[in-house]
Amino acid sequence: MDTASTMPARSAAPLVARLQEMRDLRTQDAAPATPPSPPSAPLLPAAAGLPFLGTVTGYQPGVQVAVERPLLPARDRYLSDHDFVQAPGMRNPNCYPVVPMTMSLEMMAEVAACLVPGLGVTGIEDVNAVRWIVAGDGGAAVLRVEAVIDLSSSTPDRYRIDARICADGDRQPSISARLLFGRRYPVAPPPLPPAEPPAGAAAPVLFDTASAYAQRLMFHGPSFQAMHGIARLGAEDVRGELVVRAPSTLFAGTEAPQLLLDPALLDGLGQLVALWSFHHHRQAAFPVGLGRLTLCGPTPPAGSVVPARAVIRGRQLKMLVADLEVGDGRGGTWLRIDGWRAWQFAWDARLLAFQRDPVRQLLSDAQDLPVPAAASSPSAAVQCRRIGAARVARFDAALLARHYLQPAELARFQALPAAPRRTAWLLGRVAAKDAARAWHLAQGGMALHPGDFAIDNDAHGQPHVTHWPDSPAPHLSIAHCGEEAVALAGATPVGIDLETVAVRDEACEQAVTTAAERELLGVRDGAVRAAWLTRLWCAKEAMGKRMGSGVVPGPRHFEAQALCADGSLRMWHAASGTGSIVTTLRSGEYMLAFDLGPRGAAAVRETKFGETKYGETKFRETKLGETKTKEPPCKESP
Incomplete structure (x- = not known):
């Protein structure tokens, strides 16, 4: 000293x-x-x-x-x-x-x-x-x-x-x-010698x-x-x-x-x-x-x-x-x-910030919606959050779960098999709780701790909020793929999906698409066809999640009636007579699909894409894979 x-x-x-x-x-x-002298018995606390x-x-x-x-x-x-x-x-x-x-x-x-x-x-x-x-x-x-x-x-x-x-x-x-x-x-030993700072410190x-x-x-x-x-x-x-x-x-x-x-x-x-x-x-x-x-x-x-x-x-x-x-x-x-x-x-800087103030800090990132989806839905109505495993790679998953989950949720997490399934499930909950918290704040509500409420699943696997501090609670949709998870929160039912873009074989394509959809895909091949086939699959999943049923009884019961140059798809579910306009977004190796709400048959068939409805930008050219193709704003099924 x-x-x-x-x-x-x-x-x-x-x-x-x-x-x-x-x-x-x-x-x-x-x-x-x-x-x-050792005592015959050790000291007693009292x-x-x-x-x-x-x-x-x-x-x-x-x-x-x-x-x-x-x-x-x-x-x-x-x-x-x-x-x-x-x-x-x-x-x-x-x-x-x-x-x-x-x-x-x-x-x-x-x-x-x-x-x-x-x-x-x-x-x-x-x-x-x-x-x-x-x-x-x-x-x-x-x-x-x-x-x-x-x-x-x-x-x-x-x-x-x-x-x-x-x-x-x-x-x-x-x-x-x-x-x-x-x-x-x-x-006492001599005082510690002074530290020698490096030159230029x-x-x-x-x-x-x-x-x-x-x-x-x-x-x-x-x-x-x-x-x-x-x-x-x-x-x-x-x-x-x-x-x-x-x-x-x-x-x-x-x-x-x-x-x-x-x-x-x-x-x-x-x-x-x-x-x-x-x-x-x-x-x-x-x-x-x-x-x-x-x-x-x-x-x-x-x-x-x-x-x-x-x-x-x-x-x-x-x-x-x-x-x-x-x-x-x-x-x-x-x-x-x-x-x-x-x-x-x-630890990641965002993780450190969350630990310091878990009420006001979100661990996930805001995911921008595609232009058509963003234009049709005010930012306060829908919130989308996304998180990758890299954000929490150096942090103990069990400890992260305690930050985000209520006791019943924690028990479910602990019962899951080891990583990667457990990690994927937890990342989905992080994204969903952050989306719900961001939505609540955008509605004028107070900032929430992720442990203030819980997320459960119904018989169809659809996530829903429980223990919400006020009414109404937001609707949720969750998707995870590989090391990424994404979630939507909205005032009305929403659907989201996330999938890796990859070339699928003919058997997979036949199982997922209808003959009319394959006609829409036309002569596209290679990376372009792989991207659009992934868009099709994600759109079906997102629509099924928004409807609360999933892709039941099968993906071909959800049919795309038009593929649009801006990445949107006009979807139709014949059994329920419900239409939907699903927007998609390519993000690196992943494809995301967003279904923000049902549309009637007339709306699905009459809505025009690629025009000035969503601002001044005209979607005349699409960039998919390594090729550029010029085509009409929407290619409709005959």
């Missing part, structure tokens, strides 16, 4: 006195350095005041101990402030409360302390977090915390204890570490840390909002302040929990690293381990504002490595971390 104070000698280092069973500190301070001591399932005095501790959101209140899925103003039942890595360190420290009564935590080494510890859906995640003394490297006044946490019966640990216990704190940026929480650059709730004041973000380091918060709100039923570490303050130190990562790389950064943590004194009193600093040591692949230190508020060093490791996530 920036201090000219003289570090205390080892003999003047404060006594470690964090465990409540130490009744007489003066006697303990004068006691000779002898190994602690006696020790340690919030993470649960049910002892195994105990060998002076050797090892195992404790099972359920995670209960009602008791472990800190979980609600470390929730990856949040919905402002509502309690999302699909919330994803994750145990912070620093809270896992506290768990292991408390259990390890049972083996060495009279000693306190002085450091932690070799922390390796391999998976998140998540509270279960509607139930408790049961954690098994194990601690074993390393007798080969322990001395009478310094013990090394290997600890790990396994969740819900998993044999592989979610996190492991080596904890150091002793009678006195070690001498920009001047440090001053950042108001309060805005990081307000703008949700950091997802942490009040209990973990430890950054304070202005942070100075340099090219290779960050300086800031942390506020020490009282732990009284972390646990229900425990007004004064006895913590061996300060998990919230440690988490705030990691947040400074994450803030640096976002500023310089636009990447989220989550801690996954550390090399060595050294405690140089007791935790500063609640309410203290202490200086903190992080020096970036390097980036390897997606791993960010830094050295960190926190002052004690009196010019000395409270804590030093060498080799803090954070994994950086290169």
Whole structure:
């Protein structure tokens, strides 16, 4: 730290006195350095005041101990402030409360302390977090915390204890570490050397840390909002302040929990690293381990504002490595971390924006309607959204589902086979919910969270909105193909389809088209014929979806009566006597078809395309595949 104070000698280092069973500190301070006497039974939670001591399932005095501790959101209140899925103003039942890595360190420290009564935590080494510890859906995640003394490297006044946490019966640990216990704190190391910015580096940026929480650059709730004041973000380091918060709100039923570490303050130190990562790389950064943590004194009193600093040591692949230190508020060093490791996530910018504000941000893109469709339908009446798998390629699909789905929808998602079907279904729901939200806003409604409502399917597979906050709900249509999904939302029934443009064989063409349609296709061949055959198929699908039946009993019951140069098709469904004008749009390798509403027989037969009805543009020439063909605006069946 920036201090000219003289570090205390080892003999003047404060006594470690964090465990409540130490009744007489003066006697303990004068006691000779002898190994602690292992109790016949481990400490009890009520006696020790340690919030993470649960049910002892195994105990060998002076050797090892195992404790099972359920995670209960009602008791472990800190979980609600470390929730990856949040919905402002509502309690999302699909919330994803994750145990912070620093809270896992506290768990292991408390259990390890049972083996060495009279000693306190002085450091932690070799922390390796391999998976998140998540509270279960509607139930408790049961954690098994194990601690074993390393007798080969322990001395009478310094013990090394290997600890790990396994969740819900998993044999592989979610996190492991080596904890150091002793009678006195070690001498504080010298301050971190100054960072050496690269030549030509920009001047440090001053950042108001309060805005990081307000703008949700950091997802942490009040209990973990430890950054304070202005942070100075340099090219290779960050300086800031942390506020020490009282732990009284972390646990229900425990007004004064006895913590061996300060998990919230440690988490705030990691947040400074994450803030640096976002500023310089636009990447989220989550801690996954550390090399060595050294405690140089007791935790500063609640309410203290202490200086903190992080020096970036390097980036390897997606791993960010830094050295960190926190002052004690009196010019000395409270804590030093060498080799803090954070994994950086290169998420899409739109995804980051959605996570920060899921109510006002849409994850998908607006899909423009073809000119004829756009001209015949006001923008407020129909909304179309589209999303590709690339948008969420680096994001966990199960976590994305929790952002968008209600519990019944989430259960359906989880029951689906693995990717790609599960991914395609989820992308369709994202597009549909975004379309519905955009439609509601265009109608003058309030912005909605995707979890405010649900989408179900009727017996014919037609999607429809449930749990809509007001009336009426929009009509929906969803399509997905390959790695793309698209959806329409409108005030009246709509239909949309999406398909890859490809050459189909004669058998496929015969199955999809009628003789009259093949007459319309005429002598077109190659890429041009492939494009128009795809338009035909998509138009039939879109019309069937808009009618709510799908292409039942078969695609040839939906017949195109005219193919128009602007990509529109005059469709007719003889069984219902319903006509429709379906517009299509070529987008890269995909073809999209839009059916925005029924048209009577006269309208379908009399509407002229390619004229000035849709503005001044005249559709005299069509570009399909690699050829150009001049033809009448619409070619009608005889």
